[in-house]
Amino acid sequence: MTTAPRAPRTDGETTRARILDAAGELFGVTGFAETTSKAIAARAGVDLASINYHFGSRNGLYRAVLSEAHRRVVDLADLQQLAQSPLPASEKLRVLIDQLVQRAADGSEGWHLTVLAAELVAPSSHIKVLFKSEVPMKASLIADILSEISGIPADDPALRRCLFSVAAPCLLLQIGRRGLPGPVQAMLRTPREVVVDHLHRFAIAGLEAIGNEYHAGKTPPRCAG
Template sequence: MKKPPRTQRTDGEATYNRILEAAGELLASTGFAETTNKMIAARAEVDLASINYHFRNRDGLYQAVLIEAHRRLVDVDALGRLAASGLPARDKLRKLIEFIIDGTAAHQEWPMRVLGRELMSPSSHMRVLQEIEVAPKLAIILDILSDITSIPADDPALFRCLPSIAAPCAMLLVIGRVPSLFANRVFDMSKEVLVDHLYSFAIGGLEAIGKKYDEANGFKHARTGEMS
């Protein structure tokens, strides 16, 4: 789900946002290794001292860009509101997929490309992203998947479901990096068609894993009937 940059209530916040946006655009197009603070400062129309003041150094700026990119694609506050809603767990999963599709829309090009680059070639900065943005979101998502499958949120069987749910969505980040025949065809689909496909793929796997888990643990109820 798209969330606008922080409100620019002071000159400092305006400068912070301008640097962050400029850095995101450059990192998306040229990558971390080829993007210098001097390039970012020129694009943001600030001096190098401003970058150091707001982000400490080049690593701090890159980490801030990764965090902002992830926040724009899936916002933890939006996930929290979804988790607290009265929707059935299956509907929460569909809404989650809608958030991701909204986040990977064309207007989110640089966040998508920055994260795509990091996924394809993870750096040491991935750990910071995981701790600050990914971990709290995963906790919410695991609770939703647990409600769907009846597998406890801390059970390894549920953790194994995460890559199966996340991988198709992550591929949207990867293929969204550059125009291609495949990417164009995927993003030419309507949002409804793409969401329905990803949801059907995810829920089918979760139902199968939930049923297998029940059988392995001696549960007697019929999951398919429960979940219909």
Template sequence: MNKPKSLRTKEKDTPQRTARVDGTRTRARIIESAGRLIGASGLAETTSKAIAAAAGVDLASINYHFGNRDGLYKAVLVEAHRRLITLDELQGIANGDRPPQDKLRQFLDRLVTRALTPRNWNGNVLARELLSPGSHIEVLLEQEIGPKFRVMSKVLSEISGIPVGDPALIRCAVSIGAPCAMIFVAHRNDNPLSRQIDAMDKDELVDHLLNFALGGLQAIGRNHARTPAPSA
């Protein structure tokens, strides 16, 4: 007796789906293991052999899933940035019904909260890359920072009056992000600055960053409005 077509199809597809699930889990496990080791010791001091051992895989698995060691590190950087803040989170903030100033505070609160979390591997990896950026940082600009900036640029444009796409808005974004990056990096190690930051009230720190950002955006916006457009 022949089996129904739907049942034959299900039996045929199940091994493929199982293989895909197992492959996804293995890939995630390698990224997690690599992130922990690189976050603790740095990329140069972390061997592929150590990563494979920590993940419970062989060296061939790293090449299979990531192409090579550079491909793995790029995947680690992307995952580290996603754990800081995701594109979906930013879109939720930017597309909300709140005034733009409140949206900017939400964004800053999210960054500061995660900058002050216990020293997890994704924070350590990003801090190391910010302190000593290499060619790998391009993947962050293309896959994470660029798309996220395009979302938040709408909020910055609403506050400043500077059109989206204007280079002045990029400079504003850098000025707003730099203090958050400084807090993020400083908090990765135990030092006098990190201890002072830890002693601060988080909401007061966020409010300070917000007021600083708003003052800058409004001042740059006024100056931008007074500056004549370049001749065609």
């Protein structure tokens, strides 16, 4: 997928981006609790007032880092472009899985995977920002793709369970970038096309099987709430 070129940044946007990258790099290495605003300012080459001006506080900066990290893993504009493309739904899913696997396996991708992995392993109260600002619309677009494959309505709990099942292996690969031992490391060392093919075939088979059960009336009843 290609994205439209962005307009040149203003000085304020450049400063904000520099602070964001400096904070992401430090949060990724030492964690939120051990990273001070002073250290971030020094790394970014700005004063403390600049952090407060652009982000309000260190907490606000960390929430912005989480949002930016999530955007770098799954960009909303890219996902919208994929969802609106003329590709068959099964191929859209393959493209998405390929992107996620590539970003998990590529060690040169930057700090965002480390920050997200740390937050997923030990969630803080700040993770709520992702479920307010980043996850809902992206999950909705992916659900539409899975709905087209399975035939299950996008708002049905059965489809949400499918979304979890498809996303979980990709999330595990992200966490594996922090050195999680076991089979995840073997997956990360496996050629990308082999991993993508496996995850895609497994996802398609699962979606079709659950879709068949759903339409045959074998899906468990909806839970209250």
